[in-house]
Amino acid sequence: MNTILEQFKDKINGTFAFFDRMIIKGHIRQFFSASGKGFFLSEQNVLLKDFSAYASQVTSDLVAYVEKMAEETHRPLRYLTSAKIPKEQTARGI
Secondary structure, three states, X not given: OOOHHHHXXXXXOOOOXXXXXXXXXXXXXXXXXXXXXXXXXXXXXXXXXHHHHHHHHHHHHHHXXXXXXXXXXXXXXXXXXXXXXXXXXXXXXX
């Protein structure tokens, strides 16, 4: 059988084997305090007055990356406008 791994073996450095979806729950404790947020921004060389622009840029970069990955893998990208939309049902429909 000619699997995708065999077909592209010269371009694949490694593989992961896991469920098709993962839910990761948790939080980064440092973000729950003002000093933790300040430390993070300091490490990123972002002044508090520039946070809005920084957050917008990080969001834009993330969106662009996701859109690029969806395009490269020929997968549909659907933005869910509400947390009330059934994600599992939507994914199965795609």
